[in-house]
Amino acid sequence: MLATPVFGKDGRMTREIPEDEMKVRIDLAACYRLVDFYGMADLIGTHISARVPGKDDEFLLNPYGVYFEEMTASSLLRVNMDGEVLDESNYSINAAGFTIHSAILGGRPDINCALHTHTTAGMAVSAMEEGLLPLTQTSMQFYKRLSYHAYEGVASRDGAEAECARLQEDLGTKNKAMVLRNHGLLTCGANIAEAFLGIKRLEHACEVQMHAMAMRGEGQTLKLIDDEVCEEMYQTYENRGTQRSDLGWAGHLRRLDRMDSTYRN
């Protein structure tokens, strides 16, 4: 069992957590552990957020300094859109994380979870002018619906608040995935399961692209999928909505429970 940090200063509970919020906390803590399990964590960096049920202007974020593999439901911090941490804790939040997640959740009422990574494959594709290419079936769900945000420097620098508007503009009103150029990946969803499946698939598509480009020898070209097929496949994915992600989520929790169920604490 891992030693896990708990809610409240010096480990003391400071308020009753409503049942619906606790459910979101458990799913979010699970999501952090799954991102770690699948090799998508970057030490204590990057972040995943989830809106507090019934509170448009409050979301949950990781306590900065806690590793993804040791995240627990009750240690996640409630933050408002002004950046105020509403839960008592021995930890604070990552300022760059607040900028990115307040922009996404503040600009898109249909989105309740945003997930950001710094993986090797994600950063490799983010450093390519062409971005993600239609090379595989897996990449089809992002076909022409993948946003790109130019790198402006760390999102915690002075004046970074102004970047929020550009993050919102670049994500747009419909897309649920974005490449942060020269930086990493971001996915979002109506729920945590959707954002997680999005990053798993986007990461996989980036990994394949990285390998395919590395395998390409002199005179060899990459085989791209025809536009028409890409669009048809995108629609096939889109029509299933969150059905696919919801279907797999319970299994993800079962896997975590078999390994270490302390994420539920």
Ligand SMILES: [Zn+2]
């Ligand atoms: Zn980042």
